[in-house]
Amino acid sequence: MRNFSFVNPTRIEFGKGKEQKIGDFMSEFGVKRAILLYGSERIKNSGLYDIVASSLKQNGIEFIALGGIKSNPVLSKVNEAINLAREFKADSVLAVGGGSVLDSAKAVAAGVCYDGDVWDLFTGKKPKAALKIFDIITLAATGSEMNNGAVVTNENTAQKYAISGECLYPALSVINPELQASVSRDYLVYSAADIIAHSIEGYFSATYHPELVRMQIEANIKAVIKTTEILLENPNDYDARAEFAWAATLALNGYTYLGVEGFSYPNHLIEHAMSAITDCAHGAGLSVVIPAWSKWYKDKNPDAFKRFGREIFGLNSADDGINALKAWFDKVGTPTSLKQLNIDDEILAKIIDNAVMNAKAWRMDKLYTKENITEIFALAK
Amino acid sequence: MRNFSFVNPTRIEFGKGKEQKIGDFMSEFGVKRAILLYGSERIKNSGLYDIVASSLKQNGIEFIALGGIKSNPVLSKVNEAINLAREFKADSVLAVGGGSVLDSAKAVAAGVCYDGDVWDLFTGKKPKAALKIFDIITLAATGSEMNNGAVVTNENTAQKYAISGECLYPALSVINPELQASVSRDYLVYSAADIIAHSIEGYFSATYHPELVRMQIEANIKAVIKTTEILLENPNDYDARAEFAWAATLALNGYTYLGVEGFSYPNHLIEHAMSAITDCAHGAGLSVVIPAWSKWYKDKNPDAFKRFGREIFGLNSADDGINALKAWFDKVGTPTSLKQLNIDDEILAKIIDNAVMNAKAWRMDKLYTKENITEIFALAK
Numbered sequence: 158m159r160n161f162s163f164v165n166p167t168r169i170e171f172g173k174g175k176e177q178k179i180g181d182f183m184s185e186f187g188v189k190r191a192i193l194l195y196g197s198e199r200i201k202n203s204g205l206y207d208i209v210a211s212s213l214k215q216n217g218i219e220f221i222a223l224g225g226i227k228s229n230p231v232l233s234k235v236n237e238a239i240n241l242a243r244e245f246k247a248d249s250v251l252a253v254g255g256g257s258v259l260d261s262a263k264a265v266a267a268g269v270c271y272d273g274d275v276w277d278l279f280t281g282k283k284p285k286a287a288l289k290i291f292d293i294i295t296l297a298a299t300g301s302e303m304n305n306g307a308v309v310t311n312e313n314t315a316q317k318y319a320i321s322g323e324c325l326y327p328a329l330s331v332i333n334p335e336l337q338a339s340v341s342r343d344y345l346v347y348s349a350a351d352i353i354a355h356s357i358e359g360y361f362s363a364t365y366h367p368e369l370v371r372m373q374i375e376a377n378i379k380a381v382i383k384t385t386e387i388l389l390e391n392p393n394d395y396d397a398r399a400e401f402a403w404a405a406t407l408a409l410n411g412y413t414y415l416g417v418e419g420f421s422y423p424n425h426l427i428e429h430a431m432s433a434i435t436d437c438a439h440g441a442g443l444s445v446v447i448p449a450w451s452k453w454y455k456d457k458n459p460d461a462f463k464r465f466g467r468e469i470f471g472l473n474s475a476d477d478g479i480n481a482l483k484a485w486f487d488k489v490g491t492p493t494s495l496k497q498l499n500i501d502d503e504i505l506a507k508i509i510d511n512a513v514m515n516a517k518a519w520r521m522d523k524l525y526t527k528e529n530i531t532e533i534f535a536l537a538k
Numbered sequence: 539m540r541n542f543s544f545v546n547p548t549r550i551e552f553g554k555g556k557e558q559k560i561g562d563f564m565s566e567f568g569v570k571r572a573i574l575l576y577g578s579e580r581i582k583n584s585g586l587y588d589i590v591a592s593s594l595k596q597n598g599i600e601f602i603a604l605g606g607i608k609s610n611p612v613l614s615k616v617n618e619a620i621n622l623a624r625e626f627k628a629d630s631v632l633a634v635g636g637g638s639v640l641d642s643a644k645a646v647a648a649g650v651c652y653d654g655d656v657w658d659l660f661t662g663k664k665p666k667a668a669l670k671i672f673d674i675i676t677l678a679a680t681g682s683e684m685n686n687g688a689v690v691t692n693e694n695t696a697q698k699y700a701i702s703g704e705c706l707y708p709a710l711s712v713i714n715p716e717l718q719a720s721v722s723r724d725y726l727v728y729s730a731a732d733i734i735a736h737s738i739e740g741y742f743s744a745t746y747h748p749e750l751v752r753m754q755i756e757a758n759i760k761a762v763i764k765t766t767e768i769l770l771e772n773p774n775d776y777d778a779r780a781e782f783a784w785a786a787t788l789a790l791n792g793y794t795y796l797g798v799e800g801f802s803y804p805n806h807l808i809e810h811a812m813s814a815i816t817d818c819a820h821g822a823g824l825s826v827v828i829p830a831w832s833k834w835y836k837d838k839n840p841d842a843f844k845r846f847g848r849e850i851f852g853l854n855s856a857d858d859g860i861n862a863l864k865a866w867f868d869k870v871g872t873p874t875s876l877k878q879l880n881i882d883d884e885i886l887a888k889i890i891d892n893a894v895m896n897a898k899a900w901r902m903d904k905l906y907t908k909e910n911i912t913e914i915f916a917l918a919k
C-alpha cells in the first residue's frame with residue numbers, strides 16, 4: 158500500500174424519516190441562517206419542502222430558498238445563489254436534491270467565502286473556507302454527500318470542471334432511501350452506471366492497487382448490480398434502495414482510493430465533454446464511455462481487467478468481463494453507444510475538442526491526445 | 539438497512555516514515571503539552587522513542603513519558619497516568635504502542651477531564667470530555683486507532699470492561715506498517731484472530747445484516763487470512779503487512795456495523811473473562827472461544843454461518859465453515875482449546891463466574907446464563 162493521509166469528517170444520518178430532523182441537526186452545528194437550494198418544484202409537490210421548512214422554523218433557523226438547479230448544474234445559477242446567500246448573510250447552505258443540487262451548494266459555500274470569481278476555484282485556486290454544507294440527498298449516484306468535490310459547468314466556455322478542498326465536506330448529510338424511491342427508471346440505471354464508474358476508475362487505471370481495497374470495490378459493484386435489478390422489478394424494495402444508496406456513498410467517500418497509486422478518472426474526463434456539449438445525463442454518458450474506454454485501455458492493465466471479469470461476472474478473460482458489463486448496461490437500459498444519445502459526427506467533433514481541453518486541464522494530455530480520444534469514441538459508435 | 543447515525547472524525551496518517559512527523563501533526567491540533575504513554579522499553583531500543591521525542595521537541599511540544607503499560611492494561615496504571623497528566627497539565631495524550639497502550643491513553647484522556655473515579659466511566663457513566671488523543675500504533679489488532687472505545691481491566695475486581703464515547707476518537711493516528719514488522723509470530727496470529735473476531739461478531743450475531751456490509755466484512759476476513767499466511771512466510775512483506783494493518787482498522791472503525799440490527803459481542807464477552815482471570819493474550823483467548831461459540835450458536839443464525847462457510851472457505855455448510863476456521867487457527871498456530879492455554883477446571887470455574895458477571899454488565903444475561911456459558915466452554919476443551 159502507498160502512503161496516504163485520510164480524514165472524512167462528514168456525519169451521515171441514514172434512514173427513514175431523518176429529513177424531519179434536519180433543523181435539529183443543523184442547530185447542533187450552530188446554524189442560524191441558511192440558503193436552501195433545490196432543483197425542480199417536485200419537492201414542493203411531494204411535501205419534502207414543507208417538512209424541511211417546518212423543521213428549520215422549529216429550530217429558529219431563518220432561510221431563503223432558491224430552486225431551479227438543473228442536472229449538469231451551471232455556473233450562472235451558482236453565481237445567482239452566491240449573490241443571494243451574501244445578501245441574506247447565510248452562514249450555511251442546505252441542498253435538498255440530487256448530486257447537481259449538492260455540487261452547486263458546495264460551489265456556493267466556497268464562493269461566498271471567496272473574494273473573487275468563484276470559477277477561479279475550478280481552474281487552479283484552492284478553496285480555503287466555505288459556509289457549512291448540509292444536504293438531504295434525493296438521488297443516489299454522485300457520492301457528493303460524503304466527499305469534498307463538486308462539478309459545475311461554465312456554460313460560457315463549455316467547461317465542466319471540478320472544485321475540491323477540505324472545507325467542502327458536508328458537515329452532515331441525510332440519506333433517506335425512501336426519498337430516493339421516486340427516481341425514474343432511466344435515472345436509476347444512469348445512477349448505477351455512475352456508481353460503477355466511481356468504483357472502476359481507480360480499479361482499472363491505478364498502477365498499484367491493494368487487494369483489500371480491490372475486494373471492497375468488487376463488493377460495491379456487486380451490490381449495485383444486484384440492487385439495481387431488484388429495484389427495476391420493485392422500486393419500493395426498501396433494503397435494496399438502501400444498499401444502492403449506501404453503495405453510491407461508499408464508491409466515492411475516499412475509502413476505495415486509499416493506498417492506491419497512479420489512478421485517474423479517464424472515463425469522467427471523457428464523459429464531462431459529452432455532457433458539457435450535449436447536456437446528456439452524466440450516468441448515460443458514462444455507460445457509453447466505459448465499455449469503449451475499457452476496450453481501448455485493457456492491455457495497459459491486463460490483470461485488473463481480467464480480475465474484474467472473474468470477480469464480478471465469473472468469466473475468464475478481460476474481454477469477456479468488459480463485454481459482460483456492456484451487456485449488463487444494455488440489459489438494464491442505460492445507453493452504450495453514441496447513436497443512442499443522438500451524437501452524430503458533427504457533435505462528436507465538438508465533444509472530442511472539449512475532451513482534449515479537459516485532458517490539458519486535468520494534466521492527462523500525454524495519454525489522452527486528440528488521436529486517442531478519437532480512437533476511444535470510435536469504439537462507442 | 540436499519541437507520542443509523544455515523545461519523546468518524548479520526549485522521550489517519552498511513553505509511554512509511556509517518557511517525558517522524560508526529561510533532562508536526564500534533565501541532566496542527568494546537569498541542570502544547572503531552573503525556574506520552576508506552577509499553578515496554580523496546581521502543582527505546584528500536585529508536586522509535588527518540589524519533590518521537592525529537593519530533594515533539596522540534597515542534598515545541600513539552601512532554602512527560604510514562605512506560606510500563608502491559609497487555610490487558612490495568613486500571614492502576616491508568617490512574618497513575620491520570621495523576622501524572624494532571625500534574626504536568628497535559629493537553630493531550632500520545633500513545634506509542636499497541637492497542638493496550640492506546641486503550642489506556644483513551645482512559646487517561648477521559649479520566650483527566652472527569653471529576654471522580656475514572657472507573658465510573660467503565661460502569662455506566664458516559665465520558666463527556668477528554669484530552670486530545672494521538673497514537674502511533676505498533677500492533678495491528680484492536681482497531682482502537684480509528685474508533686471511540688477502549689478496554690481496561692480493574693485488577694481489584696477482575697472486571698475487564700469498556701469505555702466509549704464520541705470524545706474518545708483519536709484526533710490522529712499514525713499507522714506505519716514497518717513499525718509493526720517486528721511483532722512476534724505469536725502476536726501476529728493472535729492479532730489475526732482478534733481482527734477476525736471484530737469482523738464476525740456482528741456478522742454472526744445480527745438479526746439483520748445488509749448484504750453489502752456482509753461483503754465488506756468478507757473482503758476483510760479474506761485479506762486477513764491471506765496476508766497472515768504471507769507474513770508467516772515473510773514478516774517483511776510490506777504490502778501484506780500494510781493490508782493486514784488496514785484490515786485491522788476497517789474491522790472496527792464503524793463501517794462493518796452500519797445498518798446492522800441486533801448485533802452483540804458474545805465472543806468478546808466470554809474472552810474478557812478469560813484474560814481477566816488468566817491474563818492470556820486477548821487474541822489467543824478469542825481463537826479458543828470463536829469455534830466453540832460458533833458451534834453453540836450456529837442454529838440461531840444458520841444463514842449467516844452457511845454464507846460464511848461458502849464465501850470465506852468455499853464450503854457448503856455452516857459446520858464445514860466453522861471447522862475450516864478452527865483448522866485455520868490451528869494451522870497458523872493460535873490456540874483453539876482451553877488446554878492450550880493451561881486452563882483447568884478450577885480456573886475455568888472462575889472464568890465462568892467472571893463471564894456471568896460480564897453478561898449482566900453488558901445486559902446479555904438472558905442468553906448468556908451460567909449454564910449456556912458452561913456449555914460453550916465445554917465445546918472448547
